Amino acid sequence: MKKIRKAVFPVGGLGTRFLPATKTLAKEMLPVVDKPLVQYAFEEARDAGIEQFIFIMGRNKNAISNHFDNAYELQTILGEKNKRQELEQTIGWLPEAGNLIFTRQQQPLGLGHAVWCARHLIGDEPFAVLLADDMVLAPQKPCLKQMVEAYAGLKGDGNLVAVQNVSREHTSRYGILATKDEKPQLVSAYDMVEKPKPDNAPSTLAVIGRYILQPDIFDYLDKHEKGAGGEIQLTDAIRAMLPGSPLFGFRFDGIRYDCGSKEGFLEANIAYALERPDLRDAMQDILRKYALAQAA
Ligand code: G1P
DSSP states (O other), rough: OOOOOEEEHHHHHHHOOTTGGGSSOOGGOOOOOTTEHHHHHHHHHHTTTOOEEEEEOTTTOOOHHHHTTTOHHHHHHHHHHTOHHHHHHTTTTTOOOEEEEEEEEESOOOOOHHHHTTTTHHHHSOEEETTTTTTESSSSSOOOOOHHHHHOOOOOOOOOEEEHHHHHHGGSSEEEEESSSOOOOOEEEEEEEOOOTTTTTOSSSSEEEEEOOOTHHHHHHTTTTOOOGGOHHHHHHHHHHHHHHOOOEEESSSSSTTTSSSSHHHHHHHHHHOOOTTTTHHHHHHHHHHHHHHOO
């Protein structure tokens, strides 16, 4: 089956790199400009044709499920003041009731474990995984939509992961592919390693947080084998599926921002503001001001 109907959003991480902001606030609720990271990921999935949205939650993440609900007091006040645009921003994007599923990962045992928590909800069909702190700015076509189309064009089934080249000193932050051939967009991989040191990395082609996976992955995740960092890694399950389930890296069109890091998060705010007609001029003024101050 080629249609991808379901997406998993692992949102149980502790967000320790953003303390103290994430002491009580879910890191996926941090806004880029004025929208939480998790809403960008949701909208990207929706625009790729996803119909069911599965959130793997941790404790203290209730703000996320509340964000996908009505906020009656606010809506009443906005309604009374006839603030249509603000009302639209509050609820205009909500999916139909019943299409959102929230489940709990009681312990943060790793990305592979988080995805495994969705096994009963996915059943026997290919599905997408989106990591909300990886943002992809792709004004032409959202990253996941590009992937869904590429997946539909594959001859057989297989696992498809979004990839981009990173500098060799950063390979230990990512899953890294060992590749057979280097076609411009779709790359065939024969191995994948989680967070290798630069000297051991088979390439510099890194996985970023968008995946289309076969449901057999749950057979491997069932084993709960620990990998890099003592965590149950998604990478290891994808690797264990080789060669039966081929692995493809997809070089997407767009710019990725690592909003799991402070630098990436700050840059995303600048980049997304520059994309916005209502903020572009102001952001350019700000950038000029600070560039001049730095040069002085
Ligand atoms: C996870 C994956 C890794 C991938 C990365 C992309 O790592 O385990 O393979 O390259 O996301 O952002 P994390 O960033 O959760 O440590």
